[in-house]
Amino acid sequence: xxxxxxxxxxxxxxxxxxxxxxxxxxxxxxxxxxxxxxxxxxxxxxxxxxxxxxxxxxxxxxxxxxxxxxxxxxxxxxxxxxxxxxxxxxxxxxxxxxxxxxxxxxxxxxxxxxxxxxxxxxxxxxxxxxxxxxxxxxxxxxxxxxxxxxxxxxxxxxxxxxxxxxx
Numbered sequence: 001x002x003x004x005x006x007x008x009x010x011x012x013x014x015x016x017x018x019x020x021x022x023x024x025x026x027x028x029x030x031x032x033x034x035x036x037x038x039x040x041x042x043x044x045x046x047x048x049x050x051x052x053x054x055x056x057x058x059x060x061x062x063x064x065x066x067x068x069x070x071x072x073x074x075x076x077x078x079x080x081x082x083x084x085x086x087x088x089x090x091x092x093x094x095x096x097x098x099x100x101x102x103x104x105x106x107x108x109x110x111x112x113x114x115x116x117x118x119x120x121x122x123x124x125x126x127x128x129x130x131x132x133x134x135x136x137x138x139x140x141x142x143x144x145x146x147x148x149x150x151x152x153x154x155x156x157x158x159x160x161x162x163x164x165x166x167x
Contacts, residue, residue, distance in 0.1 A: 019080070033067075033085075033088070034088050034091075034092065036066070036067070037063060037066075037067070037085065037088045037089050037092050038092040038095070038096070040062065040063045040066040040067075040089070041063060041089055041092045041093050041096060042092075042096055042115050043115075044059075044062045044063070044066065045059045045062060045063065045089075045093065046059065046119070046122055047096070047097070047100070047116075047119075047122040047123075047125065047126055048122060048125055049093075050129060050135075051094070052089070052090035052091075052093040052094055053090070055090075055093065060086060060089065063085065063086070063089045064082065064085060064086070067085055096115075097126075099113070100113060100115075100123075100126055101126075101130060104126070104127060104130050109123075109124075109127045
């Protein structure tokens with residue numbers, strides 16, 4: 001597993017969940033932790049679930065255990081921190097699956113990403129999933145729904161009501 005981001009800091013950082021910002025209390029560390037969670041997802045978690053919510057509990061614990069041994073200190077009893085890490089893990093799983101789908105659309109089953117070297121059975125599972133009628137129906141419905149949006153929010157962190165008033 002790649003470990004470049006947090007090792008550059010050369011010290012253990014204590015992570016605490018901050019309810020006010022609904023994230024980590026250490027400024028600027030969110031993306032580094034999210035990167036490490038993404039690395040754990042890609043290297044340890046099996047791509048066998050249709051969605052991140054269908055992951056086995058064992059798969060979720062793999063990510064949590066990685067976070068306990070990295071260059072950050074996490075309180076093992078902090079439930080809100082545990083939930084925050086699981087939420088980031090779910091996002092990274094969905095991102096990874098999206099990247100796999102893009103590779104599949106571009107090159108078909110022969111376009112297996114390098115993440116699956118040695119895990120070809122998981123790529124085959126994904127290809128079957130991408131070819132299933134259920135997945136195609138869901139993809140088509142989501143595409144249609146995105147096309148019907150009347151307000152496209154691309155203005156960063158400013159509330160949409162302020163953006164609408166400016167226009």
